């Protein structure tokens with residue numbers, strides 16, 4: 001079966017967002033319970049009939065407004081459908097008379113083996129000498145490119161700076177809300193980091209904070225942390241950062257046994273104050289199904305009682321010390337003083353962050369912080385990509 005010359009796209013509305021054109025179909029051939037499609041660009045791919053029936057974009061199979069799926073794939077298609085190419089797009093008529101019209105470019109983007117459309121950048125581990133991307137506040141708030149550059153760097157490098165912002169209370173919340181609703185925790189949706197009279201957390205003192213992740217005592221710690229500097233006039237208080245994934249990868253190479261222990265031994269984390277007692281048990285390094293690193297939980301001051309028999313405890317402490325030393329290697333750390341009007345954003349489940357001690361008698365230090373969900377950062381990038 002051959003195509004006619006000009007292809008007018010048939011766009012399933014639900015997929016409009018990432019539709020980027022694509023070649024016309026030139027052939028459609030049945031092969032038992034498959035359909036082999038060939039595009040004018042030379043690619044060929046086999047689609048299962050089940051899949052094609054399930055993905056029918058018509059208004060009966062997809063809700064007219066939400067474009068969400070209505071069709072439920074309970075009945076396998078009994079016979080191969082009748083097929084024809086119309087203006088380079090695919091039209092199928094199933095045994096029960098139902099008709100499905102597929103856009104050739106839409107199918108092309110979804111041909112088996114095709115996974116990513118490239119909108120979300122892959123993580124890139126820090127190498128020695130890493131310098132973070134800085135985006136100007138005016139560019140972030142004033143242009144889609146500025147916001148995209150910020151999101152891209154944050155997702156790729158795990159950390160990004162925003163420069164030259166106003167010294168305005170709550171600016172951190174306004175910036176975060178451009179991306180999505182703030183993720184609340186027991187410290188509120190938005191928190192003030194400064195030395196407080198009755199601190200319930202190390203961050204609210206003037207002591208140094210060793211590299212850590214926030215809230216590993218939660219089942220799901222917040223994904224992204226934003227810290228906005230309003231005042232930084234005290235002596236000390238420099239910020240420190242380290243790519244926790246890169247450090248874990250180093251540990252894996254240098255000391256596989258220590259890596260194994262930290263990834264296989266669940267330990268307890270706990271935060272307690274007058275109002276809360278939040279506990280979670282998890283290993284310091286969480287691995288995915290393929291052994292890849294998915295999360296680091298590292299926070300020495302809210303690590304709780306270690307429930308391990310003495311021998312296992314001793315082995316675990318040896319592994320912990322090795323990782324601690326790696327994390328603290330000075331040439332792998334990024335250290336700088338946040339300037340008033342500057343904001344740092346980082347992936348709290350990948351990066352380790354800390355600060356040097358400061359002297360509250362010497363001047364004021366005040367940061368405002370909040371958290372965001374990674375899903376909404378990725379969503380924002382996809383939405384911005386529609387306009388590109």
Ligand code: OGA
Pocket residue numbers: 193203209214237238239353354355367369
């Ligand atoms: C925190 C924190 C760092 C700082 O609030 O979680 O780590 O620079 N603060 O005060």
Ligand code: ZN
Pocket residue numbers: 056057058059060061062098099100
């Ligand atoms: Zn349909």
Ligand code: ZN
Pocket residue numbers: 203212213214353
């Ligand atoms: Zn912290």
